[in-house]
Amino acid sequence: MSWLFFIDESGHDHKNTPLEVRGGIALHTGKLWSFVQGWQRLEEDAFGTRLAVYQKEAKGAKLLSGDRFNWAAQGEPLIGQERRKLARAFLDKGVRRQPPTRPEFTAYGQACLEMARGAFELMISHEARLFACAIPRGTKQPNGFKHVDYLRKDHVFLFERVYYFLEAQHEHGLIVMDESEKTLDKKFVSRMESYFTRTATGRNRSYWIVPAPLFVSSEMTVAVQAADICLYCINWGFRPVAWGKELTSRSEIAREFGPKLARLQWEGDGYRDQQVFKTRGIVLVLDPYGDASK
Template identity: 35%
Template sequence: MTVFLFVDESGNDHQESPYEVLAGIAIKDRNLWNLIQEVKVIEKRLFGDFYATNKIELKAKKLLKAKTFRLASQMPPINADDLPTLAQQCLANGEKVTRLQLTALSQAKILYATQAIQACLDAGGRVFASIIDYDAVAAQPELGEVSGLPFLRKDYSYLFERFFYSLEDTGTNEMGMIVFDELDKVKSHLLLGQMTEYFINTRKGQERSSLIIPEPFFVHSDLTMGVQIVDLAAYVLSWGFRIKGMSKPARSELQPLVSALCNMRVLSKRVVPSIRREAVDIWSIALIDH
């Protein structure tokens, strides 16, 4: 059996986003196709064929930006039977939209994100993430800046570590396959080379290659539903998820989505000699603060 880990980033431009997030959503192979079909049904029900026909990717930064919530709340919640029709009218009418239609589209965007993440939870999805406060710690280098260096960035190694622990804890010899949103060719080759170096030539990497296939897939996010879902997760974690050590304000309107993602976290227990002799809790979402 294979567990796919779809990986994407949010906030790596260090501009508006409060935190940089490298996130992964793990889905078992037997559940993946059902999840893809379910999310496509949600999209078609709410938006018709507009986004698919026009080849527009449903990106989190467009769906869940603050303006969407402001427009969605300018009128009371619209009846569930009327919402899709009004939202699709808004998409079709372009600039000639009514206030009601614009409100409906905004409410539909939030509903899509909510139902897509819930579908992932229902399919047994698990969330992993490395979160970096780029104002408090040294910025993670761009892949192009670490060419020739034989190590992965810390956020990648943390992500793979927690994914490995999750696979190890199942006790079923499930193998993990990593699927990245495709970078440009040069960066993809650099990441592939660094992953190979990590999994083949480091002690920890060799151990983890027993359960994680060292060679990842690179896919186009607009063609791959798993990457689109993890894009939602990465955005929500950056703007809404907070634990000890994360002092930047969170957007309260994202809390229902944060709660769903928290229900997808994985808790492992391991002895870490540098911390204490007893087993410590290791959550699948980690804050990198050093």
């Protein structure tokens, strides 16, 4: 059997997020169908319908925006059936381009938060593992950088941690990536291939990681949507003490979802220079263009 590593990214539009994050969740193939079914039930329970009916998907920036929190707080928590009825009315009015009522805004905001909460519980119950690398927003490649054809340091660290996990499991991992801009996808795949075929460390890690990613549409792949929610929460609300206090955060996300991220992230043993050390699946890299061995 094997694991599927669903990868997405957050903050790469360089707009208003404090970080640029790439990574996602690893799910065992034996649990994937159960996860998909659970996700479908979760959407029905939160919104009273499947989001795909309305050409929508459960992305972190949509479920957990400031507006959604504000809408949810407009009224008392709604009982499930009432929330679903009003949330579905909100979606129907969006299709008809009609303004929703205040109760419908409230219900939809609460449904979005319930969806995000349920997504984390679903990932935890299916023993998903979270891996991600983050760099400060707007980090630029230095002039004269010579290794443009290879993975950046943060990406090396990401796959390093996935490798440690898979090696401990004695199972292979397939990479499943969200389609984005095709030119950028090709560049990333090319850098992956260079790392996994032209470096000794990469060749060693290709024993467990299959460095030939599969590309899917996030709209059709709920595990990529789950990864997106995790990365959005990392961007705004995952702040370990070691990361310092300088990064902007959103307290509502840090307070509720920070502990869930900590529970999901992989923890295990790594090794370098014949030294074994404890490591975790989420890493902040301040200088992604430095020496990847440090």
